[in-house]
Amino acid sequence: MRRRDxxxxxxxxxxxxxxxxxxxxxxxxxxxxRLGGLHQGQGRRGRPGVPALPGRARCTGRPDHxxxxxxxxxxxxxxxxxxxxxxxxxxxxxxxxxxGGRHQGQSLDVQAHEDRHARRGACGTPAGExxxxxxxxxxxxxxxxxxxxxxxVDETRTAIADILAGKKTGKDVVVRGWIHRxxxxxxxAFLVVRDATGTIQCxxxxxxxxxxxxxxxxxxxxxxxxxxxxxxxxxxxxxxxxEIGAKEVQVVHAAxxxxxxxxxxxxxxxxxxxxxxxxxxxxxxxxxxxHMLRAVRDWFHANGFTEVTPSVITTNAAEGGSxxxxxxxxxxxxxxxxxxxxxxxxxxxxxxxxYSLTPSFRAEKSRTLRHLTEFNHLEAEMAWMGxxxxxxxxxxxxTYTAHTVARTCHEELxxxxxxxxDLLAIxxxxxxxxxxxxxxxxxxxxxxxxxxxxxxxxPHERKLVEGRTQPVFITNFPKKxxxxxxxxxxxxxxxxxxxxxxxxxxxxxxxxxSEREVDIDEIVRKLKEEGATLANYEWYLDLRRYGSVRHSGxxxxxxxxxxxxxxxxxxxxxxxxxxTTNRAYP
RNA sequence: GCCGGUGUAGCUCAGUAGGUAGAGCACUCGGCUGUUAACCGAGCGGUCGCAGGUUCGAGCCCUGCCGCCGGCGCCA
Numbered sequence: 001m002r003r004r005d006x007x008x009x010x011x012x013x014x015x016x017x018x019x020x021x022x023x024x025x026x027x028x029x030x031x032x033x034r035l036g037g038l039h040q041g042q043g044r045r046g047r048p049g050v051p052a053l054p055g056r057a058r059c060t061g062r063p064d065h066x067x068x069x070x071x072x073x074x075x076x077x078x079x080x081x082x083x084x085x086x087x088x089x090x091x092x093x094x095x096x097x098x099x100g101g102r103h104q105g106q107s108l109d110v111q112a113h114e115d116r117h118a119r120r121g122a123c124g125t126p127a128g129e130x131x132x133x134x135x136x137x138x139x140x141x142x143x144x145x146x147x148x149x150x151x152x153v154d155e156t157r158t159a160i161a162d163i164l165a166g167k168k169t170g171k172d173v174v175v176r177g178w179i180h181r182x183x184x185x186x187x188x189a190f191l192v193v194r195d196a197t198g199t200i201q202c203x204x205x206x207x208x209x210x211x212x213x214x215x216x217x218x219x220x221x222x223x224x225x226x227x228x229x230x231x232x233x234x235x236x237x238x239x240x241x242x243e244i245g246a247k248e249v250q251v252v253h254a255a256x257x258x259x260x261x262x263x264x265x266x267x268x269x270x271x272x273x274x275x276x277x278x279x280x281x282x283x284x285x286x287x288x289x290x291h292m293l294r295a296v297r298d299w300f301h302a303n304g305f306t307e308v309t310p311s312v313i314t315t316n317a318a319e320g321g322s323x324x325x326x327x328x329x330x331x332x333x334x335x336x337x338x339x340x341x342x343x344x345x346x347x348x349x350x351x352x353x354x355y356s357l358t359p360s361f362r363a364e365k366s367r368t369l370r371h372l373t374e375f376n377h378l379e380a381e382m383a384w385m386g387x388x389x390x391x392x393x394x395x396x397x398x399t400y401t402a403h404t405v406a407r408t409c410h411e412e413l414x415x416x417x418x419x420x421x422d423l424l425a426i427x428x429x430x431x432x433x434x435x436x437x438x439x440x441x442x443x444x445x446x447x448x449x450x451x452x453x454x455x456x457x458x459p460h461e462r463k464l465v466e467g468r469t470q471p472v473f474i475t476n477f478p479k480k481x482x483x484x485x486x487x488x489x490x491x492x493x494x495x496x497x498x499x500x501x502x503x504x505x506x507x508x509x510x511x512x513x514s515e516r517e518v519d520i521d522e523i524v525r526k527l528k529e530e531g532a533t534l535a536n537y538e539w540y541l542d543l544r545r546y547g548s549v550r551h552s553g554x555x556x557x558x559x560x561x562x563x564x565x566x567x568x569x570x571x572x573x574x575x576x577x578x579x580t581t582n583r584a585y586p
Numbered sequence: 587g588c589c590g591g592u593g594u595a596g597c598u599c600a601g602u603a604g605g606u607a608g609a610g611c612a613c614u615c616g617g618c619u620g621u622u623a624a625c626c627g628a629g630c631g632g633u634c635g636c637a638g639g640u641u642c643g644a645g646c647c648c649u650g651c652c653g654c655c656g657g658c659g660c661c662a
Contacts, residue, residue: 181622181623183620183621183622183623183624183625184618184621184624185618185619185620185621185624185625186617186618186619187618187619188618188619188620188621189619189621190620190621190622190624192622201621201622203619203620203621205619206619207619221613222612235620237620237621237622238620238621238622239622257596257612257613258612259596259597259612260597261596261597261598261611261612262597262598262611262612262623263597263598263599263610263611264597264598265597265598265654265655266654266655267653267654267655268597268598270654323660338661339662360662362660362661362662364659364660364661365587365660366659366660366661367587367655367656367657367658367659368656368657368658368659368660368661369656370661370662371660371661371662372662375662376662377662378662455660457658457659458657458658458659459658500662508661508662509661509662510662511662512661512662555662556662557661557662558662559662560662561662571662582653582654
C-alpha cells in the first residue's frame with residue numbers, strides 16, 4: 001500500500017515541478033498551459049504533425065534501410081513473386097495502394113497512410129475525431145460514411161481543444177464535460193472543465209449567470225458532468241491562455257465525492273481503476289495505444305497481411321509447459337490461449353501472410369513490472385519466409401510504429417517523459433546478435449560464469465542492451481531452451497532459427513520469433529522427447545501433411561511495446577483494466 | 587514459488603525513549619469578484635491490518651497469519 005516510489009497517483013500534481021513525493025506528472029489542468037499551443041497536433045516544430053523526420057520528405061526507398069534495397073531480401077518463391085522482403089518494403093510509392101484481393105508484391109504504402117493521418121492532426125488531440133466534429137467528418141468522407149454518424153444530429157458543442165487552439169476566440173460556445181476542479185471565490189467561481197480533448201477554465205460570475213445555476217455549479221463537486229454556454233476569451237490569467245466567460249451553466253449530474261484525490265497509492269488506484277481511467281495520465285496512454293494499434297494495422301494491411309481472429313478458447317496446452325488457465329468447457333478441459341501461433345500456422349495455407357491481435361493468458365505468478373496475466377498479443381505468421389525475413393518484418397513493423405506514434409502523439413509522449421525524437425531515431429536494420437556471440441560478450445563483460453546453454457536472466461538481458469538506443473535481435477538460441485516447434489539451424493544442430501527482440505533502455509523482450517519446423521518426423525520426435533501427448537497435436541501435425549512449406553512467425557507484447565514507447569514504469573498502466581496475479585477487479 | 591519492504595482518519599503521511607493519537611488534503615459551514623493543487627476561520631473525522639504474547643501500560647517490542655509494493659525466476 002505504501003509507495004516508496006514516485007507518486008504515481010498524483011491526481012492534481014503540478015506539471016512543472018515533481019510532486020514532493022516523486023514524479024508527479026499526472027496533473028490535469030496545469031497541463032493546459034502547455035497544451036495550449038500543442039493541442040492541435042502542432043508539435044514543437046510548428047507544422048501540424050509533420051515532424052522533420054530525417055529522410056521523411058523524400059520518398060525514395062526506405063530511409064531507414066541502408067541502400068533501400070536488399071538483394072537477398074524478399075523471398076523469392078516458386079511463382080517468382082516476392083513477399084515482404086526489403087525491396088517491397090523499401091519502396092515508398094504513395095500512389096500504389098494496396099487494393100482488394102491481391103496481397104502479393106504490394107509496396108509499403110504506410111508512408112501515405114501516415115502522412116494522411118498526420119495531416120489530419122489526428123494525433124493525441126482528437127479535436128475532430130473524438131468529438132465528432134469537423135475533423136471526423138473529414139475522415140468520414142474518405143471512408144464513405146454519412147457525416148451524421150460522426151456525432152449526434154443535434155451536435156452543437158465545441159471541443160475544448162478547438163478553443164485552446166484559438167479557433168473560437170470571441171465566439172459563444174457550448175461546452176460539455178466534467179468538472180475537473182473548482183475554485184470558488186465568493187461571487188466569482190472558476191470551474192476547470194474537461195472533455196475528451198482537453199481542459200479549460202470557465203469563469204462564473206454571480207449576476208451574469210442566473211443565481212440558481214451559479215449556486216448549483218459552484219457547489220458541484222469534482223467530476224460532476226456539466227454543460228455550459230459562454231463566450232471564449234483569450235486571457236493570460238487563465239491556464240492555457242483561454243477561458244470561457246459562462247452565461248449559462250447546467251449541472252447535468254452532481255457527482256458524489258470523488259474518491260480519487262491527489263497523492264494516491266497504487267493500491268487505491270487499482271481498486272478504483274474504473275475511475276482512474278479518467279486521469280490525464282491514463283487518457284494519454286490510451287490515446288497513444290490507439291494510435292499504436294492503428295499504425296500496426298496500417299502496416300500489416302499495407303504489406304499484404306490478412307488479419308484473422310483465432311479463438312482464445314483452446315484445448316492446446318502448448319507453449320513449453322508454462323502455466324495455463326484451465327477451465328471446464330462443458331465437461332471437457334479447456335484453456336485460455338497463451339498464443340494464437342498454431343492457429344495462425346493453419347491460416348497461412350489460406351492467406352500466406354496473416355496476423356492477429358488477441359488476448360493471451362499466462363498463469364505464471366510473475367511479480368514484475370513487465371508481466372500481465374492477460375495481455376494483448378500481436379502475432380504474425382508468414383508462409384515461405386525464413387528467419388531473416390521474419391526479422392525484417394519485425395524491424396520494419398516496429399520502426400514504422402515507433403515513428404507513427406512519435407509523430408501523432410507528440411504532446412502525450414512528451415508529457416509522459418518520452419522524447420519523441422527517441423522514437424524517431426529508431427532505425428532498421430536492428431543488430432543481429434547470435435546467442436553464441438552474446439555468451440562471449442557476457443563472459444567478457446561481468447558474467448564470466450555464464451555458460452553456453454543457459455537462458456538469459458534479467459541481469460544478462462540488461463547487460464546485453466546496456467548503452468543501446470536501438471532494439472537488438474538475439475538470434476539462434478540453444479535448442480534445449482526453446483520450444484519444440486522451432487526449426488533447427490541447418491548449420492548448427494545445437495541451436496534453432498529464432499530471435500528475440502530486446503527493446504533498448506532495459507524494457508526487455510518485446511518479441512519472440514522463430515522459423516517453424518516443417519518436418520513432421522522431427523516435430524513428432526521432439527514432442528515425444530518432451531513427453532507430450534501426441535494425440536493433442538494431431539491437428540497441428542496435419543499442417544505438415546498437406547502441402548507443408550517453410551514458414552516463420554512472431555509474437556509481440558503490445559503492452560510491452562507501449563511501455564517502452566511511453567517510457568513508463570509498469571505494464572499494468574498500459575492497459576485500462578490490468579489483470580495481474582492478484583487482481584481481476586474491477 | 588523464493589527474498590526484501592510495508593500496513594495509523596475517506597485519502598497521503600507523521601508519531602520522537604513503550605505512557606493512552608497528530609498534520610495536510612477531502613468533506614460541511616462561514617468569508618472573499620481573478621483564482622492557478624486558490625486562500626482565511628471553524629467543524630466533522632481513528633477497533634493504529636488481524637490474532638496471540640511480553641509489560642503496571644503497546645501504534646511502538648516479540649510470534650503467527652493476511653493484504654499490498656518491489657526484486658528474482660518464467661515469459662511477450
